[in-house]
Amino acid sequence: MKELKILAVVIFFTAVVYFGVEPFAHSQMHPHVAPADFAFKDLGATEKKGDAAKGAETFLSAGCIGCHGVAAANMPAPMDNASASATFGVVPPDLSSAGAIYDKNFLAALIKEPTKALKVEHKFNETRPHPMIQFFGLGGDLDQEVADIVAYLQSIAPASIDDKKVFADACQRCHDMKYDKLMSTTDKTALMAYMGTTPPDLSVMIRSRGNEYLTTFINNPQKQLAGTSMPRVGLTEKAQNQVVAYMDKVGDRKKAERESLGYKLIAYMLVFTLLAYAWKVKIWKQVH
Template sequence: MRELKILGVVIFFTLVVYIGVEPFAHSQMHPHVAPANFNFQEESIDYATEEVKKAEEKLDEAKSNNKNVEIAENQLKADKKLLDSTTTFWNEIAKIDLSKGDATKGAETFMNAGCVGCHGIKSQGMPSPMDDATASASFGVVPPDLSTAGKLYDGTFLAALIKDPVKALKVEHKFSETKPHPMPQFFGLGGDMNQELADIVAYLKSIAPKTLKDEEVFENACQRCHDIKYAKRFSNTEKGALANYMGSTPPDLSMMIRSKGKDYLQTFINNPQKQLHGTAMPRVGLTKESQEQVINFLEDTGDRKKEERESLGMKVVGFMIIFTILAYLWKVKIWREVH
């Protein structure tokens, strides 16, 4: 009977830690964020709105403590200004009718707008205009080849990216008028700018492959900045230039799936600012399908034993249950003989 009481006490305190303490600790180390949202207009406005709410709460707290009030007020002003500009920008993007894009005209606009000055499209016989070393030194990161862009990226995001990279990528905290983004804004060629944007997107969609392997998605979406040595894939951007551009060297992603987990990465890739506010990593703008392929590749590369490990865990639990029962029966038998 005494053993059962001891077991009950152990179970009680285990449950207290698991149900009470662990969730609280997890909430402090990994605060809850909104899930990934592939409606980029809605996601951007919602995120900016949430930042304003947080700033208002911090201002109320600062006033109640009479500490850092001016700092909190300035932050609130900055967040409100960002919300206004974000809302205006995405409302303008919403006016673009991508269904009316003309791929043929888009090809002409792409050439006339000077996009080929930085980007190659190897699938169309247009190599990158610079070698990797020159591009790294010029831009800080090698501009992507756009052969697969129409497959990888959401069409609305592509239009937003072409129009204003800083807004689309959510890197307003990193770039400004005094420190411009390497990719300039698109101001149109003198005609209907919204139609020109729709045409360029239609062109990129028309030349994109119908399918891509997981590793191809990773190569085109992530490998300009990130290594993944387990798969023997390395960034083609010069490391020193990349570190200077980003503020630090982007991490090798070989073990990222195990250190962060799938749920974290789904939100992080969709909008890095949610999980790591102020990070220099831009929002990638992948479609839901492309993002899943990136995560699948990270799992296949960095966590090949996942299914085996999870199945072994259940076997260990089963063994411990059986062992506990047998140990208890053996204990009862021994003490029965003693008494």
């Protein structure tokens, strides 16, 4: 009976720490932030219905291929990675998959106002313009022209993309993934000057930050790290989940094995506890 009272006291104080102290400590170390917004409400909705055929013409007339390659449409990048790094600070992305992995509202806003869409207005201004030139239209309805470009990008995008490819298209221009032998396509010196710091290797980021943090951070870095140079990525919820899944697969390869071992360890400790208790009862019977 005495042992049960001691156990009850231990359970009580453990519960106080777990349900009282731990949540408070967590709230101080990890302040709450609003959840990821995959509707990109701050950018407004794209109400115009785009025409892909017209969008192809507008895309060419707007001069987008002066910076971007579109391998899916047999349009190679106009510069090699070294030249693009030196010119822009970061290699402009190939847009073959843009219509599939980026949200349409984000794409429309990005075309019209890059710094606002990317949430880097604190970094780029009139004295230091953003490398991506703002699109002012070709003389017609600006919103319609933008909607047409977005429709064109969606029309050429692949129906399905694996997790690694989504990561490469969305993140590899700046970040390494050394555990999977993926290196940034941008020259490190140019990237350092462009970002103000060298973007981190993401091989173990899933283990150091966790899924919840990354989900919010990728969707809007300013929520987690105000003033950061990292732009908002603008991925759809599906694409962002693929990026996190890839990071999880590469950075925590032993996760399934570790979780499986954890259950086995708990089972072992339960059996060991029962045996220890039975042995204790037997010994104390002999003593009394």
